[in-house]
Amino acid sequence: MQRKRVVVLGAGFAGLHAVRVLSGRPDIEVVLVDRNNYHLFQPLLYQVATAGLEAPQIAFPIRAYLRRRSNVRFLLGRAEGADLKDQVLWVEGRPLPYDYLIIGTGSRTHDFGLPGVAQHALGLKTLDEAMRIRDRILSACEEAERTQDPERRRALLTFVVVGGGPTGVELAGALGELRRHVIARDYPSLHPSEVRIALVESAPHLLGTFKPGSRTYAQRFLERLGVELRLGERVVEVTPQGVRLHSGTFIPSHNVIWSAGVSGHPLPGLPTTRGQRVATTPALFLPEAPSVYVVGDLNYLEGPDDRPYPQVAPAAMQQGAWAARNILRSLRKEPQLPFRYKDKGSMVTLGRSHAIAEVGPLRIYGFPAWGAWLGVHLYYLVGLRNRLMVFSNWAYSYLTYDFAVRVMHHRHSFAEREGPSPQVLS
Amino acid sequence: MQRKRVVVLGAGFAGLHAVRVLSGRPDIEVVLVDRNNYHLFQPLLYQVATAGLEAPQIAFPIRAYLRRRSNVRFLLGRAEGADLKDQVLWVEGRPLPYDYLIIGTGSRTHDFGLPGVAQHALGLKTLDEAMRIRDRILSACEEAERTQDPERRRALLTFVVVGGGPTGVELAGALGELRRHVIARDYPSLHPSEVRIALVESAPHLLGTFKPGSRTYAQRFLERLGVELRLGERVVEVTPQGVRLHSGTFIPSHNVIWSAGVSGHPLPGLPTTRGQRVATTPALFLPEAPSVYVVGDLNYLEGPDDRPYPQVAPAAMQQGAWAARNILRSLRKEPQLPFRYKDKGSMVTLGRSHAIAEVGPLRIYGFPAWGAWLGVHLYYLVGLRNRLMVFSNWAYSYLTYDFAVRVMHHRHSFAEREGPSPQVLS
Incomplete structure (x- = not known):
């Protein structure tokens, strides 16, 4: 039996939950690709920003996560695009062939084009x-x-x-x-x-x-x-x-x-819709490429209320796992199931x-x-x-009542300094 | 009674132990100057380097250290030199007058002039x-x-x-x-x-x-x-x-x-001796400026065995405290005592x-x-x-058996990449 290769792009909530579903299956080889070597727990980022937590405490090394998942490999790198027809993902100038691709590259800060x-x-x-x-x-x-x-x-x-x-x-x-x-x-x-x-x-x-x-x-x-x-x-x-x-x-x-606000952070070359997100079928794959799934903040799919699913961690986890399960169904030649969001x-x-x-x-x-x-x-x-x-x-x-991580790694130098004559530091 | 101002330059082991001796004294105003906002516990640096500890865990915010020391102020900044005659320390272009100055700027990596x-x-x-x-x-x-x-x-x-x-x-x-x-x-x-x-x-x-x-x-x-x-x-x-x-x-x-190896990291303008260290009298002050003390890794003073005291944390702590006590003696018009190192x-x-x-x-x-x-x-x-x-x-x-802090903040890109034809990532 030929092992199928699933490439998971992005080790966020969506990617990690896809990996979790696919791991331990001898018929599938998974390659998880991310530009960082850690999974970031974004909901606590603001506590790192306000000196409450040390940065590594909300970043979990991906390789540690994969230790007991022997059918999953990690590849550190930036993805630059994909040839959907040839089923190849480009990572830093080199092609990575796939049978299935799950894209969960998330979102980034959106400035609405405002100056400054x-x-x-x-x-x-x-x-x-x-x-x-x-x-x-x-x-x-x-x-x-x-x-x-x-x-x-x-x-x-x-x-x-x-x-x-x-x-x-x-x-x-x-x-x-x-x-x-x-x-x-x-x-x-x-x-x-x-x-x-x-x-x-x-x-x-x-x-x-x-x-x-x-x-x-x-x-x-x-x-x-x-x-x-x-x-x-x-x-x-x-x-x-x-x-x-x-x-x-x-x-x-x-x-x-x-x-x-945030907008989708798509893999270059993917067609985007509102908010730079990528529209998929209800089963989370691309209409033009059924072997490519888009999950998490990047996915644009309207729920039963005609509004897109929210760009939040629980939706990402559910979509990642759902896409992975649809891939398993596809391997078993079973029909794809449309995503159902459980609002917790x-x-x-x-x-x-x-x-x-x-x-x-x-x-x-x-x-x-x-x-x-x-x-x-x-x-x-x-x-x-x-x-x-x-x-x-x-x-x-x-x-x-302390926020203890008050360690300044790189001092910021603020624009102008005052007047030309030195003041005595009193 | 006129309050005397002691400026302590450097919040390393030497500087902090000087501050400890001088704090709580209403007749003295202390200004602690450092280019970082934290005291670094250097002996554990290698564990940060090898992913054993989070960086902020060996860095203590100086202002937290000073909270209960109301006669001590902190000034963040790089010292650029001192006018020993006018008793002024220059910090980022501005003069900070002092009655006594304790210099504990430590040491830095020494490359022995070797290329590369x-x-x-x-x-x-x-x-x-x-x-x-x-x-x-x-x-x-x-x-x-x-x-x-x-x-x-x-x-x-x-x-x-x-x-x-x-x-x-x-x-x-x-x-x-x-x-x-x-x-x-x-x-x-x-x-x-x-x-x-x-x-x-x-x-x-x-x-x-x-x-x-x-x-x-x-x-x-x-x-x-x-x-x-x-x-x-x-x-x-x-x-x-x-x-x-x-x-x-x-x-x-x-x-x-x-x-x-390390060499002293002197305040610019100070006369240096072997290993870029600064020679002092046995009482730790500069022969040419009795109100200026040099302590810690930067100090060059030979012990009873005719060898300079080692550039280690215990020597720095002891010298910092000793210099501070000599300043108190000077204020009381008592004679300065020569430093005695207790090798622990x-x-x-x-x-x-x-x-x-x-x-x-x-x-x-x-x-x-x-x-x-x-x-x-x-x-x-x-x-x-x-x-x-x-x-x-x-x-x-x-x-x-884990070294858990395996979080890569900035990926290093190593010199050359191989051949021109892209390899398939297998």
């Missing part, structure tokens, strides 16, 4: 970007303490989060905690009231995908935490000096974080002891939701060691 | 360098697995450590463990016997500062671990392709780590359950020494959280 976003705002989709945000926050506080120009100080101490979805809300909440518990203790010369945290959202409310009651709860919590909510306001430009809003208002800030609900954490969980008709707020959030994230985090490490970090932070 | 070392070898003195070594090791294994050029594969899988002092020995031992327990399990297509680890030392034995019995023990252990010892051999050149030895031998390797012994770890400890006339080997090594390092590590995290990592590694 790519240059001056910080995204939050990769480990590197999370560490850059951490470096920026720490650099800004250091610089603010030493500058004697009050305007510069204000811009250094202003953090603008653009986008009021779950990522933006979690980030703004963590920044609020950071201000209250860390900056206040670490920088005796900075008063917490000088630190300004603004959350800009073009819709009239936060958390558009949540129920109205939850939105109000989140808004109240963030306001109480001192986060300035700018709802119904659109950003039109980001400059090195700050953010310009549609209303004409300019918020001076040297720290703009962009979480306003949504969660978002706001801050210490506060979260929102919506499961079916249930809405849970506060401490119980926060506990559930912790548990679910620990459960889905890959690797016993990472779970233990993250749990220890959380327990430590909870008991001490 | 700075360009092609990896140092191990900073957190960034340690992470670069980790990236290099992981990149080399990935690249070796995919290349079809056997010579390239061999060079990618050869790790050359230059320098047989404690750092070189610890690094070579950790690489040996990594090969045995991690590479063998992570890379099914690489046979551990293909991975070559060479330790080059110009002296006829390892660990020159240890007793002959300990040296033999270390050599035997490393040989049993499969480390190729090249004793009595000098490196004359490092190229992108490998290391050339004095004997004419060339070791092809894309991974050369340089731990052959030396330790080096070789690998799992194996270490060497020499304390006075005692020599301890194997498991007891290893246990002592763990305990001493945990004790001197700053911060309860870092201690807990490092201890958890060690316990995990010990139980699972």
Whole structure:
């Protein structure tokens, strides 16, 4: 019997769950391709950005994941395109032939073509970007303490989060905690009231995908935490000096974080539809190439409500596994099944002891939701060691009110320096 | 009463121990200056380099250290020089006046002027360098697995450590463990016997500062671990392709780590003596400027045996505290005391359950020494959280034989690629 080769592109939630289904089958050889050597647990990226977790704790080495899956190999590399007719994936100039291809290359930050976003705002989709945000926050506080120009100080101490979805809300909440518990203790010369945290959202409310009651709860919590909510306001430009809003208002800030939206991150050459995503049949394969499946954030498929499935981790996991099972059906000459999404609900954490969980008709707020959030994230985090490490970090932070990973790897140098005459460092 | 200002330059072991002595004194204002926002626990750098520990776990935020020391301020910045007569330290273009100055800027990798070392070898003195070594090791294994050029594969899988002092020995031992327990399990297509680890030392034995019995023990252990010892051999050149030895031998390797020696890293403008270190009076101040103390790796002072004090952490801690106490004596118009070094012994770890400890006339080997090594390092590590995290990592590694932090932040691209025609990735 001829072994069939399944190439899985992308070791995100979708790719890993496809691998899980396909592993241990002697009739199938799996090659997992990724440009990084780790699976990134994106839901906790904002905690790396805000000094709560060490970067490697949310990154699990792919080869460790594959140790006990002997029919799966790993190939580190960037995919450059695919010849759908010849069934070949190109990885860094070399062809990798496949019988089936599962593409789960995910999404990337979308700037809506707005000027200055790519240059001056910080995204939050990769480990590197999370560490850059951490470096920026720490650099800004250091610089603010030493500058004697009050305007510069204000811009250094202003953090603008653009986008009021779950990522933006979690980030703004963590920044609020950071201000209250860390900056206040670490920088005796900075008063917490000088630190300004603004959350800009073009819709009239936060958390558009949540129920109205939850939105109000989140808004109240963030306001109480001192986060300035700018709802119904659109950003039109980001400059090195700050953010310009549609209303004409300019918020001076040297720290703009962009979480306003994502678009698909397709393999070059694939035909894309809305939001740079790739449309598939209900069974998740490409209409023009039945051996190629597209899963996760990149997939564009409308559900029974005529809206595309959400770009969230549970959908990615389910689609990855579903595509893999459809490949097994194809090998057995069984018919392909159309994807069915099981909505397990949504969660978002706001801050210490506060979260929102919506499961079916249930809405849970506060401490119980926060506990559930912790548990679910620990459960889905890959690797016993990472779970233990993250749990220890959380327990430590909870008991001490500390965000301990305040290590600046690369200091950011902010635009201009003041006047020509050296000031005495008093 | 006029408060005196003591500026402490460098938050290493010396600087931190000076701060510890001076903190809590209302008559003194201390400004601690460092180019990083953290204190680095250098003795464990090699474990970050070999994927055993997360980088932030051996880096303690300076501001957290100063929280309860209200008379100490922190200033992030690079010092550029000092006007010893005017008692001013220059930090990034601005003058910082002082009454007393303690300089503990440490040491840096010394290449002995050999060609290619700075360009092609990896140092191990900073957190960034340690992470670069980790990236290099992981990149080399990935690249070796995919290349079809056997010579390239061999060079990618050869790790050359230059320098047989404690750092070189610890690094070579950790690489040996990594090969045995991690590479063998992570890379099914690489046979551990293909991975070559060479330790080059110009002296006829390892660990020159240890007793002959300990040296033999270390050599035997490393040989049993499969480390190729090249004793009595000098490196004359490092190229992108490998290391050339004095004997004419060339070791092809894309991974050369340089731990052959350090030289002082003086504040620009200070007069230096042997090894770029700064000579002081026995009371640790500069002969030409009694208000300026030089401590730690940078200090050059000969002990009772006419040899300079060793460039090790215990000497730095003791000198930092001693200089601070001499400043207190000066404030009280008491005479300065000449530094007295308390040699607490030396330790080096070789690998799992194996270490060497020499304390006075005692020599301890194997498991007891290893246990002592763990305990001493945990004790001197700053911060309860870092201690807990490092201890958890060690316990995990010990139980699972795993080096878990195999996260490649930046993939290294190795020099040339093979032939023009693309090979099929089989």
